[in-house]
Amino acid sequence: MKHSIVKFYLRLYAFIADNRSYQDLPDKYLHAHLVTMLSTGVLMWSYAFLAVFTISSPVPGIVGIICSCVHLLSPLLYRKTNRYLLNTSVLLASGLIHQMTFAYFTGGFDSNILIWLGILPMLGGVIAGRKGTILWAFITAAGVLSFLVMKLSGYHFPFMISDIGMLIAQALILFGWIFIATCVIWVHVYLVEQNTSKLEISRMRTQNLVNILSHDISTPLTVISGKLNSLLKTSLNETQLNSVAKACKASERLNMITESIRDLRLNEMGKKEIKFATVDVRELIIELKEIFSEKLEQKNLKLNWSVAAEVYDFHSNRSLLLNQILGNLLSNSIKFSSHDSEIRLRVSRKDDSIKFLIEDSGLGIPLDMRDNVFEASLSRSGIGTEGEIGSGFGLPIVKGCVDRLGGKILFETCTSNEGPSFTRFQLFFPI
Secondary structure (H helix, E strand, C coil), X not given: CHXXXXXXXXXXXXXXXXXXXXXXXXXXXXXXXHHHHHHHHHHHHHHHHHHHHHECCCHHHHHHXXXXXXXXHHHHHHHCCCCHHHHHHHHHHHHHHHHHXXXXXXXXXXXXXXXXXXXXXXXXXHHHHHHHHHHHHHHHHHHHHHHHHHHHCCCCCCECECHHHHHHHHHHHHHHHHHHHHHHHHHHHHXXXXXXXXXXXXXXXXXXXXXXXXXXXXXXXXXHHHHHHHHHCCCCCHHHHHHHHHHHHHHHHHHXXXXXXXXXXXXXXXXXXXXXXXXXXXXXXXXXXXXXXXXXXXXXXEEEEEECHXXXXXXXXXXXXXXXXXXXXXXXXXXXXXXXXXXXXXXXXXXXXXXXXXXXXXXXXXXXXXXXXXXXXXXXXXXXXXXXXXXXXXXXXXXXXXXXXXXXXXXXXXXXXXXXXXXEEEEEEEC
């Protein structure tokens, strides 16, 4: 039974989705529209035929059948337009007109049928999101208010339904809500199960990829480190010796990163506990300065740094995360700074936190990028003062690392159009 229902639904979805003129609309809107149409369509047609056979006036029956047809055919609008809010409004407007007409001829404001109007804002939200909820809350409230005003003004609504018709209408209200709630929950549970299965498969693939990469990278790294260490023992001039020494440290750092990734993976699986370690902040900054020394020299940049005595040691269980944070921020400062300028790095204690301040007088962050500066996007990557192209992932990585350390990151910036250009990042980590 379940398989047959799902198969029918998927065929219906494919009939509409595969023939759309525009394919760029997310599928969730069409899914939500179809599920709503199918679950409420039964009730629409039930009330339409009830009006035909139990209400003495032909108007509610005719209106009900027309509205039920519009309601049934409304998903076809997606074959011609991506305007999901308009398509949603056509679906819900047919229900509104149908139920208000039925209510008008069965007592007006005193009719129990008006209770169905309360479901429209919810359905608007399910299909079209926040805009749909707000729009249909106003429309529904206006419809109910019009009936209330008519009632208060002494208007006498007709009551043209038979006793058996009223009994059936009342039963449709009770069983209809049960039916719709069951449909919504059933679909919700089904989609959750499907998404959970897909997420689990995706998670396993990602974990396997991480395992393969960390394993495959470590092997050539061991070879590289061995060859570089061998070079250090040969007769090299001072320039060559410095270059090889920097390459050695970089390869060692990369090896530590792969080991850290492996440890984090084992920790997530509950197979290894990551212990706290003390980070020497001064050593870390000196190491980063050496790594970026060539880039600093190319632009004749001065890295002016200082570490307050009370924060020489930073106690953390994620020393490599701190390296990632400072490394990415320094890389950005170098990239966007002009020749012969200065980058300032200050580490101090503020209340119960360690404060890192990194400031430069570079290009600054454009106004249109500031609200989403920590979101990963290639479209938000900037171009440095010498044409360096950013990846767009540096600051999102920084934000992720800061969050994992339980810290906080703030920034101030200004471009040349707004005044003297600068960028200042402040990081706070609890002691």
